[in-house]
């Protein structure tokens with residue numbers, strides 16, 4: 126809860142780029158919490174296709190219909206960022222059981238670091254259960270269609286980046 130008694134949540138991730146699966150999770154989280162911050166991880170150890178600024182712009186455009194959502198970025202530990210923005214709720218999406226093991230470990234690590242934080246899992250729409258950012262990039266790169274899997278602004282950006290008209 127922040128100073129206005131509003132419950133805020135943070136949806137962190139790489140979002141390289143944001144997909145319709147991410148949009149779905151953000152829509153559901155935004156319908157439950159008063160404020161949602163979608164926060165893009167700047168990770169120097171993970172090579173990214175899009176810069177943080179590009180990822181921010183795509184996420185901003187893709188989520189502009191959600192009035193209680195803002196886009197931000199962070200580096201370092203998520204728990205430190207959560208303290209910095211004054212939120213206690215971490216949102217993560219689950220696509221399949223295989224996500225669960227990974228997410229469970231992250232959630233427990235974060236609880237060890239900051240017991241006051243809570244991780245909320247939101248289950249994806251089955252139609253996005255196989256969608257990932259790297260999958261989208263690869264399919265697009267080799268000429269496959271990703272329409273319906275990414276927001277229009279991301280489709281446009283992928284076309285520019287890979288100089289392909291799929």
Ligand code: COA
Nearest residue numbers: 137138139140146147166201202203218231256257258259
């Ligand atoms: N729809 C579509 N794709 C989804 C998805 C959904 N609902 N949920 C997850 N994904 C995909 C992403 O597209 C991404 O795919 P890719 O690897 O093929 O590009 C993959 O799942 C990983 O998801 P992402 O949310 O980007 O996770 P991450 O592992 O890069 O980052 C953080 C997770 C940001 C929560 C975590 O790394 C973190 O907090 N890092 C900061 C450092 C820290 O605090 N560490 C301590 C905790 S361990």
